[in-house]
Amino acid sequence: MITTAIQVERQVSPSRLGELGVTAWPIWSKEVSEFSWVYDTQETCYLLAGRVRVTPEQGEVVEFGQGDLVTFPAGLRCTWTVLEPVRKHYQFA
Secondary structure: OOOOOOEEEOOOOHHHHHHHOHHHOOEEEEOOEEEEEEOOOOEEEEEEEEEEEEEEOOOOOEEEEOOOEEEEOOOOEEEEEEEEEEEEEEEEO
């Protein structure tokens, strides 16, 4: 069974980021916009800046921003609404 739940860890500690090696992950940025997205594989990202609302085709709308660590499950189909310009570290599993 594919889970469509987006997991958000709010205001992650520097020690947790260090454990994950977040600073070595690539960086992606995006201006205020809206677009559809499908996750072929799981993605984990850490927001350095910005605010986003993600609306899954199925499931709860999730909003997150600077300082949050977010995990998107493989198979998730959603719409990203970038409310404030985003800059994030990301890693695909």
